[in-house]
Every structure is written in C-alpha cells, then in structure tokens.
Amino acid sequence: MNQELSNRIRQKLVATGEEERLKELLKTRLLSSGWRDELSAVAREYLKAKGVQHVDVEELQNVLLVEARKSIPDTVKKELLVEIRDFVMQHEGIL
Amino acid sequence: MADRPGGLCSHIAEQRDLVMESYKIVISFLISPESRENLEKRVQRFKCYTCESVGARCRLHACLQCCYVGCRLYNHSQEHHEESNHHVAISLSHGVLYCYLCAEYVHDYEFDIIAIKARQRLADFLDLNEFVRSVPLWNPKYGELELLSLQPKRMRVDSKTPIGLRGLYNLGNTCFMNCIIQCLTHTPFLREYFLSQQHKCIRSSPADCLVCEMCSIFQEFYSGKIFPHVPTRLLYLVWTHAQHLAGYEQQDAHEFFMATLNLVHKHASGTDIPYSGGCNCIIDVIFTGSLQSDVVCQSCHGVSTTIEPFWDISLDLGQQTAGDSRKPRSLDRKKLTDCLENFTRAEHLGSAAKIKCSKCNSYQESTKQLTFKKLPLVVSFHLKRFEHSKLLHKKVSTPIAFPQQLDLSPYMAKPEEQEEADPTSTSHDPSFSRPHTYSLFGVVIHQGTLQTGHYTAYIRQSPNGWFKCDDCEIKTATIEEVLNCEAYLLFYHKKYIEYAVE
Ligand SMILES: [Zn+2]
Ligand SMILES: [Zn+2]
Ligand SMILES: [Zn+2]
Ligand SMILES: [Zn+2]
Ligand SMILES: [Zn+2]
Ligand SMILES: [Zn+2]
Numbered sequence: 001m002n003q004e005l006s007n008r009i010r011q012k013l014v015a016t017g018e019e020e021r022l023k024e025l026l027k028t029r030l031l032s033s034g035w036r037d038e039l040s041a042v043a044r045e046y047l048k049a050k051g052v053q054h055v056d057v058e059e060l061q062n063v064l065l066v067e068a069r070k071s072i073p074d075t076v077k078k079e080l081l082v083e084i085r086d087f088v089m090q091h092e093g094i095l
Numbered sequence: 096m097a098d099r100p101g102g103l104c105s106h107i108a109e110q111r112d113l114v115m116e117s118y119k120i121v122i123s124f125l126i127s128p129e130s131r132e133n134l135e136k137r138v139q140r141f142k143c144y145t146c147e148s149v150g151a152r153c154r155l156h157a158c159l160q161c162c163y164v165g166c167r168l169y170n171h172s173q174e175h176h177e178e179s180n181h182h183v184a185i186s187l188s189h190g191v192l193y194c195y196l197c198a199e200y201v202h203d204y205e206f207d208i209i210a211i212k213a214r215q216r217l218a219d220f221l222d223l224n225e226f227v228r229s230v231p232l233w234n235p236k237y238g239e240l241e242l243l244s245l246q247p248k249r250m251r252v253d254s255k256t257p258i259g260l261r262g263l264y265n266l267g268n269t270c271f272m273n274c275i276i277q278c279l280t281h282t283p284f285l286r287e288y289f290l291s292q293q294h295k296c297i298r299s300s301p302a303d304c305l306v307c308e309m310c311s312i313f314q315e316f317y318s319g320k321i322f323p324h325v326p327t328r329l330l331y332l333v334w335t336h337a338q339h340l341a342g343y344e345q346q347d348a349h350e351f352f353m354a355t356l357n358l359v360h361k362h363a364s365g366t367d368i369p370y371s372g373g374c375n376c377i378i379d380v381i382f383t384g385s386l387q388s389d390v391v392c393q394s395c396h397g398v399s400t401t402i403e404p405f406w407d408i409s410l411d412l413g414q415q416t417a418g419d420s421r422k423p424r425s426l427d428r429k430k431l432t433d434c435l436e437n438f439t440r441a442e443h444l445g446s447a448a449k450i451k452c453s454k455c456n457s458y459q460e461s462t463k464q465l466t467f468k469k470l471p472l473v474v475s476f477h478l479k480r481f482e483h484s485k486l487l488h489k490k491v492s493t494p495i496a497f498p499q500q501l502d503l504s505p506y507m508a509k510p511e512e513q514e515e516a517d518p519t520s521t522s523h524d525p526s527f528s529r530p531h532t533y534s535l536f537g538v539v540i541h542q543g544t545l546q547t548g549h550y551t552a553y554i555r556q557s558p559n560g561w562f563k564c565d566d567c568e569i570k571t572a573t574i575e576e577v578l579n580c581e582a583y584l585l586f587y588h589k590k591y592i593e594y595a596v597e
Contacts, residue, residue, distance in 0.1 A: 010149060015135045017221045020127075024223050032283065057200055058167075075590065 009088060018087050022080065029076045039068055103203045106196045107183055114183050117159040118192070119209055125157060125164075126190045127213035129220055140164060141187070145171040155187040204237060259286075260556060261316045262323035262567040266330060270566055271348040274552035275355060276326060277564040278537035278586050279309070280316045281554040284381045284472055289313035294377075297365050305332050305358045306377075323567040333358065348539050348550050349407075349477045349584055356382060356406050369406075382406045384471035387508040391441070392452040393460045399453065402468055407475040410434040412493045431476065431497040431585070439466050439506045466508040470531055474503070476585040480541060490545045494581060497538075499574065501587055503531040537586035538577060553577045 013019040030036050046063055047055055107114055125141065128134045142149045143166035153168035160181035165172030173195070176182055182195040190210040192201045218224050235243065259280070263273040279285060288294075289310050298304040308329050315324045334341040337354040356378050357369055363376035374383075388401050412434065441464040444450065449458035480491045536555040541548050551565040553572055561572040 007149070011138045014138050014141065017131075017134050020217060020221055021223055024218070032287075056198065 012091055013084075013087065016091075022083060025083065026076070026080060029079065030072070033073045033076060035071060035073065035076075038071060039064060042067055103192075104194050104197045104199070104201050106194050107192060107201060107203075110183075114159050114192075115206065115209075118185060118206060121157050121159065121185050121187075122190060122210055122213045125187055126185075126210070127217040129213065129216045143169070143171050145169075145174070151188055156184040156193060157187055159183040159185055159192075257556070258319055259317055260562060260569050261320065262564070262569050264323050264325045265566040266325070266327065268345045269326075269330060270550040271346045271351050272326065272330060272333070273566055274348055274539045274550040274564065275352045276312065276329070277552045277554050278352075278539060278584070279355070280313060281537055281556065282381070282473055282586070283536070283588055285309075285377065286313065288377045290317060294363065298362055303332070305329075305336070305355070305362045307362075308332055309359060336361075345546075345548065347481065348541070352475070352584065353406065378406075381472045382475070384474065385468040387466050387468040389441075389464045389466070390444075390450060391462045391464070392450075392455060393462065395452060395454045395459075397452060397454040406471075407477055408438070409477040409479055410438055411479055412491050412495065413437065428494050428496045431495055431501070434476075434478070434495065435503075435506050439464065467503060467506050468508045470503055470507075470533075470589070472589050474533055474587045476587075478583055478585070480583055481545065488545055490541075490548075492581060497535070497578065497582060497585055499535050499578065500590065501533045501535070503533060507531060532590040533587035534590045535577075535585065535587055537584075538580060538582050539584035540580050541583045542581070550583075553580065 010019075013022070043060060043064055046060065102108075103111065123129055124133055125137055128137055141155065142164070143153060143155060144164050146166060146169055148166050148168060153166040155164055155166055156172040157164045158172070158175060158179070158181050160183055161179065163172075163175050163179075163181075164187070165175045167173070172184060176184070176195040184193045184195065185191065186193060186200070192203065192206060193199070194201050263276060265273065290313055292310065294306045294310055296304055296307055298307070301307040312324070312326065312329060333351070333354060336358050340346050340351060340354055360369065360374065360376050360378040361367060363378065364374050366374065383404050383406060385402050385404050388403060390399050390401075391397070392399075410431075413429065441462045443462050444460065446460055450461045451457070452459045452461070478495055482489050482491060538553040540551050540553070542551065543549055551563060553561055553563055553576075555561055559574070561574055561577050563570045563572040563576075
C-alpha cells in the first residue's frame, strides 16, 4: 500500500475516534484470549532469569515484541482486519 | 528503578505541580481527547517532530517541559533531552511518565488516576463502554497491592491447570441444580466478573444475596480444594426466593437456570422487573439478547415490528421420526440448525388469529417471523424435551445434532437499509460480513424418564478440555462423547472471547 494512502487512512481513523474504538476492542480480545496473561508470564520469567535490576523497559520491550506479535490469535487478527476493512469501505472517500 | 515503588522519582517530585499541569494537557489533547475537535487536532500532532514517523512502533514520547514530540525508534526523544536538558516526558502510547535522568518509567497514583478518568470520559463520548465496562479489568488499588506483597505465594494458571473443576454433593435430587452450577461456573464472562469480585452488594444482608452466594461458589471452585463442594446455601436461597422450586423433588434444570438468572438479576440490580430496560447487571450484560418479531399483513404486506428481550431460546424439536429405524441413525438425525430454521421461519397465524393491521385499519390474516436482533455474549438453547399437556407429560428423546462452532448469522434480522443497497456495492461480500460465531462450552443432559431422571453436564474447562460432571464425580470426556449426547440445554459463548489460543 502506498505511504500517502496509508497516512490518509490513519488520519481518518484517528480523527473519527475509530482508532480508539479499535484499540479498546483489541485490548478486550487480547485479554480474553489469554494473550496478555501468557505474555506477562514470559516477561516475568525473563525478569527472573536476568534479575530485575539488570533489565530496563527498552530491553524488555525488544525481547517481548517478537513473541507478542507472533502469539496474537489469528481470530483476533482477522476480526481487526474485517473491522478496518469495514471502516475503509464506509469512508470510501479516503481511497 | 525508583526506590519507592509506585512513587515519583526526586527529579519529577521537585516540580510535581508543573509536571502535573502539562501531564493533564497532554492526556486530554493527545492521549484521551474528550471532544471531536481535539480528536481531529491530534492528527497533526501525533508524529515525531524531527522525522515525522507515525504509528505505534515508533513509540512517541511528548516532552512535558516544552511541546516537543519525539520518537524512540530513531532516538529523537533522547536527542531532545540531551539538547534541551528537559528530562520529563510521557509515553503517548501508554500515558506513563518517563524520567530521562533515571532512564525509567515512573508510576504515581495521582497521575494514573488522571489518565484513567480521562480514558473513561473518552469512552463515554465515543460510546466505547461496551468494551471498557463490560469487561472491566482488575486494576489493583494501592491497598490491594500491599496485600499482594504480603501474600508471596502465587499460582500460575494455564490451560493444563485443573483448577476450576469441583464436584458437587447431591443434596437429595439436586442434580438439576448441580448441572446448572457447573455450566455457570464455566461461563467465561461470569468467571471474570466473579473472580475479580466486582459485585457491590446492595442487599440488606450478603447472606440473603444470591450474587454474593455466586461469588462464594466461584471462590470455592477456584480455591484448589479437591473434595466436593456442598451447595446448601445456594439451594436455600433459591428455595426462599423462588418458592416454586422448593422441596426435595426432582426439578427442571431449565426452570432452575431461569430462576437463578432472574434472582441474580434482581439481587444485583434491586429491581423486580426482569430485563428492565437498560439494566446493566452482570446477567443482562452476558445473557440478554433481543428478538425481532415481524408481523406481516397478508392484505397490504405492511410490516409491524416489535423487539423483545430474551435470556435464552426455547426450541421445538418437531415430530419424532419413529419407524425409520432401518435408516442409519446419523442420516435422519435432526440438527440444531434445523430447529433454529424452524424457529426463525415465517409462520402463518391462520384465519382464526386475525390481527388488527394499522394500515388497513381492519383485522387481517398475517404471518409472524422471529429473528435475532441482538445476540448476547452467551446464548443458551433449551431443547423442549418435556411436553406437558393437560393429559400427558412425556419426554421427547429425538436425537439432536449440535455443532461445536455455531454460526448464527443466517438467523439474524436483516439490517433495515439492505433493501435500498446498491447492488454493485462490494460491501456485501459475505467474507467480510461480521461473524456471529459461537463456541460450545456447556451441555446439560437429562437421562432416564420424566419421573426418574438424572441430570449431568459436560463442561469445557480449556479450549479442548472437556469434562463430564455427575454430581460428586468429574471425569475427562472426549468431544465426540459430548457431541453425541442427548442434550437438553446447550450453552454457547461468542467465539472471540475463547480463553486461550486455538
Ligand atoms: Zn523521530
Ligand atoms: Zn522539551
Ligand atoms: Zn528521575
Ligand atoms: Zn450481594
Ligand atoms: Zn439485570
Ligand atoms: Zn394491512
């Protein structure tokens, strides 16, 4: 997708508040799918192994990012995709 | 690490009031805007002022000592700190304070409260309470955090932990109650609600509150105890508040289920009216859906539509197909979807039941059709196996096949605008239509005859972990076993709230 188009969609998502709705939706889904619990378990193990004094947020974030993205349930990804598609179709002006 | 957990570092504490003023501004303009105008303004400001990158991955931080916004992805926020000597920033993704001198995020109760309240106002104005309130997160308060630190023992719960399973004593024909308790304690949303203790009692005494009792049953189920629980208090409460269920005879599990929902709703909301409009007690949040009833006048084809709330769906099983015993059983086995089709079919009301049409202004023959207007988080189906007429009480043993995943979209009411829809529009591509998919998590079975029957339940403990609950006894079960049983009540939840990844 070209940069300009993706910027336009992002702007529309932000300005209409749809971005905030999707954020809350995503949070809810990730929570109820157990994703959040699993990820915090990974984080806790990492902190335990390295010692909490020796890890900063930056490092933890880098370590978790890969696992976090990989473990998002497909159903959640698909639902979000459908939601965003619906939004783009409703606001055909952005295309 | 700041030495005081949950407190400000000395660099921020020094200029706390100033920081709080800018914090409030950033929260209300950039993080949780509270008006359309601020939302629109945010578009321009939500990017790195140096490299213009946008999006969550560039991790934007706003300086609280000037109005610079910089990314952490390319280190522009760090550069700003080095150039300007400003050291207090806020993460735009999470609204958390950051101190460059400590190189740490800093949490403070009063700051957190400002952010939480702003989020709530945003949710009100964008109408997001569906998410924000229906699945409230447990955010431990500071007192609770202290309590937690005094209780260092932790239990890790994953999909293999058997916690949550517990047998129930039969108190004399009370299997009708036990099977319902098993299904309720395995209803995902109820579990989240009760285990996070969100019930604020409004009854004169918690001992007389069914919600409080449900709460303690959940505590018992998740306590890790392995001997069966004795549900006397629940039985006593139901007896005192729903007198038609009192006594030591076998009762109907469905009736008990409905009475329990009704009593929990009553005790949680303080109202006597079932489904009182806009009730947001936990029962209504989870179980209330609505049916659209369309009555079509056969003379003028005018439609009059009414919407009725429901907590469960009772389905007719139709005619028993006896005498076809030569055919393999699986072929003539009726399906749940057949019953649903029947339930949502336009039904001719007959010439004896004429209804006054407001358009024709006279009594006309009409058809009536029910469809789902709004689906609840948990749909329960009651298969009408017990026929009661004046002369006859009998049990219908027709086998009904039911799926593990159920798509309810064919039974939904058509959206009103669909008739005028542009036929060339692509937005009706079926693969994009919102899924109304439900997953099975509980089944109640009635074995035996009407008079001497016994209730048991199958419940889903983890995505593929099924158990058979027969009063005190809990055994593992296979999904095949579940799908082949003679179901009486079926419990489905909305699929995307499934606990654990498939
Ligand atoms: Zn940058
Ligand atoms: Zn600055
Ligand atoms: Zn500091
Ligand atoms: Zn109570
Ligand atoms: Zn209610
Ligand atoms: Zn008419």
